[in-house]
Amino acid sequence: MSLGPDDVKAIAHLARLNINEADIDNYAGSLSSILDLVAQMNTVNSDDVKPMAHPMDVSQRLRPDEVLEENQRERFQAIAPQTENGLYLVPKVIE
Amino acid sequence: MYHDKTLAELSAMLEAGEVTSVELTQAFLDRIKQYDPQINSFVTVSDELALKQAADADAQRKAGKATPLTGIPIAHKDIFCTLDVKTSCGSKMLDNFISPYDATVVEKMKQAGVVMLGKTNMDEFAMGSSNETSFYGPVKNPWNTDAVPGGSSGGSAASVAARLAPASTGTDTGGSIRQPASLCGISGLKPTYGRISRYGMIAFASSLDQAGPMAQTAEDCALLLNAMAGFDPKDSTSIEKAVPDYTASLNQDLNGLKIGLPKEYFGEGLDAGVAEIINTAIEQYRSMGAEIIDISLPNSNLAVPVYYVVAPAECSSNLSRFDGVRFGYRCEDPKDLEDLYKRSRGEGFGEEVKRRIMVGTYALSAGYYDAYYIKAQKLRRMISDDFTQAFKQVDVIMGPTAPSTAFNIGEKADDPVSMYLSDIYTIATNLAGLPGMSIPAGFSNNMPVGLQIIGNAFDESRILNVAHQYQQKTDWHKQIPAAFK
Numbered sequence: 001m002s003l004g005p006d007d008v009k010a011i012a013h014l015a016r017l018n019i020n021e022a023d024i025d026n027y028a029g030s031l032s033s034i035l036d037l038v039a040q041m042n043t044v045n046s047d048d049v050k051p052m053a054h055p056m057d058v059s060q061r062l063r064p065d066e067v068l069e070e071n072q073r074e075r076f077q078a079i080a081p082q083t084e085n086g087l088y089l090v091p092k093v094i095e
Numbered sequence: 096m097y098h099d100k101t102l103a104e105l106s107a108m109l110e111a112g113e114v115t116s117v118e119l120t121q122a123f124l125d126r127i128k129q130y131d132p133q134i135n136s137f138v139t140v141s142d143e144l145a146l147k148q149a150a151d152a153d154a155q156r157k158a159g160k161a162t163p164l165t166g167i168p169i170a171h172k173d174i175f176c177t178l179d180v181k182t183s184c185g186s187k188m189l190d191n192f193i194s195p196y197d198a199t200v201v202e203k204m205k206q207a208g209v210v211m212l213g214k215t216n217m218d219e220f221a222m223g224s225s226n227e228t229s230f231y232g233p234v235k236n237p238w239n240t241d242a243v244p245g246g247s248s249g250g251s252a253a254s255v256a257a258r259l260a261p262a263s264t265g266t267d268t269g270g271s272i273r274q275p276a277s278l279c280g281i282s283g284l285k286p287t288y289g290r291i292s293r294y295g296m297i298a299f300a301s302s303l304d305q306a307g308p309m310a311q312t313a314e315d316c317a318l319l320l321n322a323m324a325g326f327d328p329k330d331s332t333s334i335e336k337a338v339p340d341y342t343a344s345l346n347q348d349l350n351g352l353k354i355g356l357p358k359e360y361f362g363e364g365l366d367a368g369v370a371e372i373i374n375t376a377i378e379q380y381r382s383m384g385a386e387i388i389d390i391s392l393p394n395s396n397l398a399v400p401v402y403y404v405v406a407p408a409e410c411s412s413n414l415s416r417f418d419g420v421r422f423g424y425r426c427e428d429p430k431d432l433e434d435l436y437k438r439s440r441g442e443g444f445g446e447e448v449k450r451r452i453m454v455g456t457y458a459l460s461a462g463y464y465d466a467y468y469i470k471a472q473k474l475r476r477m478i479s480d481d482f483t484q485a486f487k488q489v490d491v492i493m494g495p496t497a498p499s500t501a502f503n504i505g506e507k508a509d510d511p512v513s514m515y516l517s518d519i520y521t522i523a524t525n526l527a528g529l530p531g532m533s534i535p536a537g538f539s540n541n542m543p544v545g546l547q548i549i550g551n552a553f554d555e556s557r558i559l560n561v562a563h564q565y566q567q568k569t570d571w572h573k574q575i576p577a578a579f580k
Binding site: 003008011012014015016017018019020023027030031033034035036037038039040041042044046049050051052053054055056058060061063072075076078079080081082088090091092093 | 191192193195287288289302303328331332334394396397399400401403404411415418419420421422423424425429430431432433434435436437438440441442444446449450452453454456457458460467469470471472473474475476477479511512515525526527528529552
């Protein structure tokens with residue numbers, strides 16, 4: 001499996017990662033070699049095998065929908081990049 | 096001189112009143128100050144907090160409320176959230192992150208009276224096998240500072256090997272406790288998936304991540320696991336199962352123990368010097384009454400390919416939370432929201448983390464999901480089934496932890512796939528959710544070699560017993576690198 005520069009750009013966009021133009025060829029090479037490693041999976045037939053998502057094969061535990069956490073807005077916003085009046089600030093989304 | 100003592104010995108000294116926690120903590124803080132510049136094993140040293148915790152521990156002991164761990168200073172891997180202390184996960188992304196809460200592991204350690212010396216260096220977001228991907232620079236192996244300590248819990252392993260801490264916590268997603276334990280000559284246990292809470296442990300690959308203890312001996316690991324293990328309602332994959340006293344069965348003799356040797360773990364790719372040491376260790380077990388049985392784990396060769404789909408897929412999802420909005424790194428002057436996301440992530444993450452996010456994003460993208468993620472999950476079951484079959488025949492499985500001793504810093508840094516293969520013997524146990532341990536078994540070219548012991552699910556007691564009995568007959572775990580004696 002070989003990925004080209006355009007593939008890398010498309011994947012980086014999906015992952016919302018800014019990649020320097022100068023690094024794209026390098027990523028194309030290393031991602032392709034990882035996909036070559038991964039392609040060894042195709043040497044095995046697994047048609048009748050059930051996918052395993054959790055090593056202990058248990059289902060997700062549920063709990064009553066109760067409030068367990070106190071509001072700690074000040075504490076959490078103290079480490080935020082930018083806040084105002086208890087709100088997280090980001091660049092304008094709607095003009 | 097406290098640093099050459101095991102955690103169990105220090106615990107006995109505290110109990111006997113031969114030393115206070117404040118004295119012990121100060122002694123290790125002094126060693127960190129003196130020696131850590133040579134190996135870079137700490138990101139943060141929390142000396143003020145440590146001395147306060149030590150004074151509290153001494154007061155607890157005076158009040159007759161001590162546990163075996165009360166007053167013992169240890170280090171936490173910088174992946175565990177620690178209240179009001181920087182928690183970087185080895186990344187520029189979290190260089191400014193002061194955690195607003197404690198991980199459950201940290202909380203449980205505090206309750207047991209453990210003192211925190213600081214936070215140890217690690218591969219960025221635990222993605223690496225050499226500690227070279229850390230934003231804070233590589234950790235160096237105390238046995239040879241040109242060599243890597245392994246990873247991702249490289250700082251934890253190196254700090255214990257250099258005797259800068261009696262023990263440390265680690266996490267293991269594909270070998271990140273066992274491989275650095277092997278390369279640094281210490282003991283490290285990855286418990287069964289779900290045995291220890293993942294709450295507050297910064298997530299890499301959630302179906303694989305598991306915390307565990309790293310220390311000089313199996314006995315020390317048992318004491319630590321007693322405090323770390325247990326059900327936690329805050330972790331939805333935590334298992335509701337009683338925690339035994341892991342020290343209770345350490346002294347059982349090994350007569351009749353059935354040890355399986357998977358032929359796939361002794362084939363091509365295994366360094367001859369490492370093979371010789373592992374074979375000697377197996378002979379030691381034979382002389383202790385164990386029965387050695389040849390077994391096969393036929394899908395072993397698929398473990399690394401499967402892992403490099405499952406782990407990146409889960410990491411690409413987990414790391415989407417780092418977006419520059421609520422915490423962590425934010426780029427300068429974003430022109431719009433997309434620019435904010437892309438540049439904060441592009442500048443905040445290192446190269447290996449970006450590589451894995453992209454592999455995972457690709458594997459999960461429309462049109463590729465079945466071919467990669469579902470296929471990998473199917474093969475994951477086949478790998479797991481191999482172990483189920485093997486444990487019908489044997490009590491534990493043994494082999495090398497890593498295919499070679501520590502390689503040099505820079506040697507594999509430009510070739511991710513060759514780096515990934517250094518976890519070839521550890522990854523399968525994570526995929527199967529099983530417990531595994533590495534213990535020191537000797538030296539090849541003056542560098543430590545680790546013996547891996549894999550157990551059935553929730554059979555940590557047996558692994559620790561098997562490791563402890565070996566450590567009663569050998570002294571590899573007592574060796575200290577010359578520069579740190």
